[in-house]
Amino acid sequence: MGAKHSLKSFITTGEQFIREIRNLKERVEEGDFKYSIVHPSIPDNGSPLKLSKTYSKMVNEYNRIQ
Numbered sequence: 001m002g003a004k005h006s007l008k009s010f011i012t013t014g015e016q017f018i019r020e021i022r023n024l025k026e027r028v029e030e031g032d033f034k035y036s037i038v039h040p041s042i043p044d045n046g047s048p049l050k051l052s053k054t055y056s057k058m059v060n061e062y063n064r065i066q
Contacts, residue, residue: 010061017054024051 024047027033033047 006061006064010058010065013054013058013061017051017058020051020054024048
């Protein structure tokens with residue numbers, strides 16, 4: 001995988017991370033958290049866990065550029 005492809009992947013993941021942060025911020029402000037039946041204590045879409053996974057992916061993409 002070339003550096004150019006790695007940089008593009010990093011940028012794409014960074015953009016996804018920003019979208020996830022905005023989504024989560026809006027949901028926190030609106031108190032809009034739906035919980036699943038399987039995991040009643042964990043919010044479904046836009047959860048902090050999803051944000052954390054996206055952040056980890058972004059860091060991994062950055063490390064591939066090095």
